[in-house]
Amino acid sequence: MPKDRGQKLITSNRKARHDYEILDTYEAGLVLTGTEVKSLRTGRASLADAYADLNNGELRIHGIHIAEYSHGSWTNHSPRRIRKLLLHRAEIDKLSGKLTERGLTLIPLSLYFKDGWAKVEIGLARGKKTYDKRQTLAKRDADREVERAVQRRAKGLPD
Template identity: 50%
Template sequence: MAKRKPKKTPDNQLAQNRKARHDYTVTETIEAGLVLTGTEIKSMRERRITLQDGFAQIRSGEAWLMNVHISEYAQGNQFNHDPLRNRKLLLHKKEIKRLGLATQDKGVTLIPLKVYLKHGFAKVLIGVAHGKREYDKRESLKRREQDRQIARVMKHY
């Protein structure tokens, strides 16, 4: 049996929220910087970050990334960070206002889609998302499978 090659991720991508596009319909994305401590960025460079249950909130004119788990750095000793602490997002004031207005609608939330390095700085891609219902999820899976079948058939012609 042939060995399956692992999926390649870009070197700068540290983490990706794969369930996000399954559970939500993402209408808009925005790139934001992260305020991190020294041990957090070292741990992130080792790809020890989980975006699974994460979300973003706008509180008192500031954007915050909540419930994102960055594991403690192995050599961090007493200077280690709290893995689940809230982290500030770096955005322009206009962007924060626009995101705040977008999340006032019912069923709209801000979710982290992926975390990556850009010119040595940690960035997070935030998505403005609407929650999908169960039948919407099934419909998207059906549509994706049909697209794959069409691509297979077209490949032979």
């Protein structure tokens, strides 16, 4: 999730952290066309069902939906085309070693502008089982109850 002053969040994949255990995150640039950038500036994008893969030493992202630009001419872009990701060679080599491990995948977590450049935060992830998801939800609910009790006690209210 972007936190610096020069960043503007376009969209985030909220379901990714529920469905996957995020092991590591990377910030990558996106190769985009002009109408894609204009459409992103209006906030018309979705990361649902998106994933990244490594092919011939290049990192590519599949399934990002960037809506066609409404004021675009007949040279508009294809909404679900495969887009190239820009990472340093050392990071790509590191990822290629990790992706050979069974059960790991690359999932986009958020899409944002940083200093005018479109960036995507991708996470190296392992899928959660159903019982892991339930366990995570139960832990979050328990933490929320503890926080409420602490706040009530700080205000001097009875439990």
